[in-house]
Amino acid sequence: MYVRRRIRESDYELLARFYGRDLGGQSYFNWKNLLDPLDSQHVEPQAICYEENSACLGIAYSRHYVFRLNSREFRVNLIGDLGVDRRCRSGPVAVALIRHAINPDSDLIVCFSDERKTPAYQKILTRYFTPATQVIRYAEVCCRPIGHEPYNEIEADAIPDSAWRNHFGRKRDRQASDYLKCHPLYRTVHYLQHEDKYLTLGVSEDCADVVDLSDSGESHILWGLGVASQFSETCRILLHESRLPTLSQIIPVLHKKPLCMLIGYLQDVPIFDEQRVWIGRLDRR
Structure with missing residues (x-):
């Protein structure tokens, strides 16, 4: 039954x-x-x-x-x-x-x-x-970035809707930020920005976790990790598997955990560009 x-x-x-x-x-x-x-x-x-x-x-x-x-x-x-x-x-x-x-x-x-x-x-x-x-196919990567990148700390509602490019998930609004604050493992949550780049960071005892990133391009990834490294020596980020070889040449990777997102298309929807689509921590469940 x-x-x-x-x-x-x-x-x-x-x-x-x-x-x-x-x-x-x-x-x-x-x-x-x-x-x-x-x-x-x-x-x-x-x-x-x-x-x-x-x-x-x-x-x-x-x-x-x-x-x-x-x-x-x-x-x-x-x-x-x-x-x-x-x-x-x-x-x-x-x-x-x-x-x-x-x-x-x-x-x-x-x-x-x-x-x-x-x-x-x-x-x-x-x-x-x-x-x-x-x-x-993604991989959740724990690494130790070397360089530091510039950033400004901002409020969550200062991030414009248009900032989240190639970002698959629910709307990032006050409800989402209030929910993120309740995450039992994060001691602090930070909203960070530099020029056209935005980052949401959850900091636990173990690492700085890239919760949201404003784009899935390499420049945003490296900037996000360079900022995260100033909050914790160990950082965690979700990457499409095709980006791992390049990242491994630049940044020491401690370990990686494969994660697959399976999509079934029930309506007439264009197939996603898999190398560009990124999904944040709140929506991976």
Whole structure:
């Protein structure tokens, strides 16, 4: 039996059991799932559960956002946190969970996962829901930038909407900045600018995290890391995989974690330019 319900705090232990590992801690789970503000359509995120004898043996989350990319808006159905108990045949359960999670009125289905699971999810989307899919491959990179770059500290609302070029995600407004302030790992959040470049930085005990960057071009990336290095010796940034060889020649890379963004096109939408599209920390879930 498949049921819909609200996301619960206790889902963290359930998902950690399905995945067989820690998922960032309970406080991060709560911030990501329970404090996330509703979008302009006020559609509450839902958990889709596969139950047998009152026990949940499979789960997936379905969220709805209005994402923007440059001047265009998209109705995004973001599906994530999909987990299936090892006692079940994962394939049929995963297909059914996704089927129940999808809103056919959306423009795009978006799913973030690792390199191992993404091909299976792409196969499900292509076979059952839409023949038009795309996988954009990123890497979350921890590095130690060498140079320092100039910057001015500004208020979040001083950043113009037009600053976020090639930036795929929800509108960066007061609601988004208030939500970011609640991130349990960030001691401070900074909004920084130099000429036409803008950067949002979350600083934790471990690193300076590039939360948002005003463009995905190399000059913006190097500037952002050069600023971040003045807040922490170790910096973290999301990059398209094609940029890694060049960056590795310039900056010492400590480690990298692959991340795939799977997109299913439900409407007549132009295919994204994968080497230019960038997605911020708030919208990767």
